[in-house]
Amino acid sequence: MTTAAFTPRVFSGIQPSGGLTLGNYLGALKRFVEMQDAGTHETIYCLVDLHAITVWQDPAKLAHNTRELAAAFIACGIDPERSILFNQSQVPEHAQLGWIFNCVARMGWMGRMTQWKDKAGKNAENASLGLFGYPALMAADILVYHATHVPVGEDQKQHLELTRDIAAKFNHDYGTDFFPLTEPVIEGVATRVMSLRDGSKKMSKSDPSDMSRINMTDNADAIAQKIRKARTDPEPLPDNEAALEGRPEARNLVNIYAALSEQELPTVLAEVGGKPFSEFKPMLADLAVAKLSPISGEMARLMKDTAEIDRILSRGAERARGVAAPIIDRTYEIVGLVR
Ligand code: AMP
Ligand code: TRP
16 A cells, blocks of 8 residues: 555664764764654654674673664754654564564565675575564564655665565555555665765775774764865866766765755855865865764763663653554454464
């Protein structure tokens, strides 16, 4: 069923696997806040700790990273009153629906996921079963709330198509229209922020080079240094988008500038066109520091009171269960599981 018949509801998640980057901020967090502030949808945001453990996580670090990610959400502007903010493992309905979807999804579908192929690599025999089934749990995260819209970066597009396939197969197999066909929301200039060292690679917390990314916890000096050393080409910046063709590093830095300053790309190019990188990079560094420093400062402040963070997450989990529990009840009934 299309989403029209359902309450407008946004769901998205980020893994608490440590080290949030500028890519996570521009591709995900910043947009989560915009969708909350627009007030057109209910907004539910989740720290997906059950997804994080599909690869090894040190237990003490996982707990720390979960609280730090909660602090990042709040520091970026997620208001735990207006949005529901919680960690996945406190809401057992995710795992309950995840199991049912393990029985709906097909092995072949999972095997075709590029993220699975990238993460498991040549050593698939030794990857966890959870890593293989990851997208079925992701579909459950979304559909256990009948979410209609999911804001994510470009890299999650395939997983969201699979979520629609799972909803459609469930609806078809059980002769129902219970689950919506959720719409991905992949919009803006920063849906794929690239590495500062290689314009053909995504900026990622797992890149071995720390110089390839800006971390949300980097201080002003580190941010300025990484931008100063970012790879570029020798030409000055162009004044039109077509001339960015074949210049992935230039395009990436200009996109970051546009996203941070909340301007359209043509407006930015009109401003910076003709400038050499030696002039543009300090402008970008100043802007990045001005936008990111208040967030990292606020994160550090929030992390001084982790008991308060835990209270926020527990309260969020309670509210999330209020939405998810009736959907699980009805799903069990449809499947014929006696309660
Ligand atoms: P992850 O850290 O993999 O859990 O990703 C959390 C969110 O950030 C997802 O919506 C991703 O699509 C988004 N994201 C991660 N890296 C980038 C990037 N380099 N550019 C844009 N979005 C990203
Ligand atoms: N797979 C997403 C990522 O790696 C995280 C995620 C898990 C997610 N469940 C989700 C994102 C549900 C959106 C909706 O970035």
